[in-house]
Amino acid sequence: MVPHDPGAFTQGFEIHSGYLWESAGRYGQSSFRRTDIETGEVLDMLRFPDSVFAEGFTFIDDSTVCLLTWREHTAYLINPWTMEIKDELFLNTEGWGICNTGEYLAQSDGSSVLRFRDISTFAVIDSVSVTLNGQPQNFLNELEYVDGLILANQWGTERILFISPVSGMVERFITLRSVRPPSGGVLNGIALNHDGTLYCTGKNWPITLILGNL
Numbered sequence: 001m002v003p004h005d006p007g008a009f010t011q012g013f014e015i016h017s018g019y020l021w022e023s024a025g026r027y028g029q030s031s032f033r034r035t036d037i038e039t040g041e042v043l044d045m046l047r048f049p050d051s052v053f054a055e056g057f058t059f060i061d062d063s064t065v066c067l068l069t070w071r072e073h074t075a076y077l078i079n080p081w082t083m084e085i086k087d088e089l090f091l092n093t094e095g096w097g098i099c100n101t102g103e104y105l106a107q108s109d110g111s112s113v114l115r116f117r118d119i120s121t122f123a124v125i126d127s128v129s130v131t132l133n134g135q136p137q138n139f140l141n142e143l144e145y146v147d148g149l150i151l152a153n154q155w156g157t158e159r160i161l162f163i164s165p166v167s168g169m170v171e172r173f174i175t176l177r178s179v180r181p182p183s184g185g186v187l188n189g190i191a192l193n194h195d196g197t198l199y200c201t202g203k204n205w206p207i208t209l210i211l212g213n214l
């Protein structure tokens with residue numbers, strides 16, 4: 001495990017170019033960070049205005065991050081190396097989580113629906129309802145694309161769902177209840193490393209777990 005800023009109300013989590021990137025929410029405390037993957041040290045940070053509640057993000061390309069807001073109907077395009085906001089997009093849903101599959105962006109809005117957006121235009125091109133044994137799975141939150149499946153934190157649970165983007169069916173899930181630190185909030189944050197391990201944390205957790213062989 002590696003240290004994690006317990007002041008971060010984690011919303012988005014992704015590894016890119018050897019760094020662990022994170023977005024943190026709450027009004028008045030929202031930020032986007034570049035952190036050291038081995039020490040958890042915050043190396044650079046973009047702070048948002050008090051009126052913005054930052055949510056999940058994903059890399060669009062090496063120099064562009066798309067970051068959602070919760071209820072501000074805005075997605076920001078950010079240069080992660082300069083921490084400058086390059087553009088704003090209109091977001092017609094609540095923003096919760098987002099990941100880049102290489103073919104499209106998958107986005108959650110707190111419901112059981114995943115929307116698929118065109119990477120270039122941000123337009124919704126498809127959607128799928130996520131079910132487990134036929135039951136809709138609400139509160140889909142932070143996302144990560146791994147080997148053809150979309151992994152999702154499910155707000156209010158300690159589960160990571162493994163979702164088929166084709167059928168929307170939860171193929172399996174893991175429960176991380178036993179690893180939640182006493183001082184931590186809900187599990188949220190999944191980032192795939194190049195070696196196949198998953199970096200997982202939670203809101204205000206003091207640690208990030210490194211999980212393999214899931």
Ligand SMILES: [Ca+2]
Pocket residue numbers: 012013014099142143144189190191
């Ligand atoms: Ca992620």
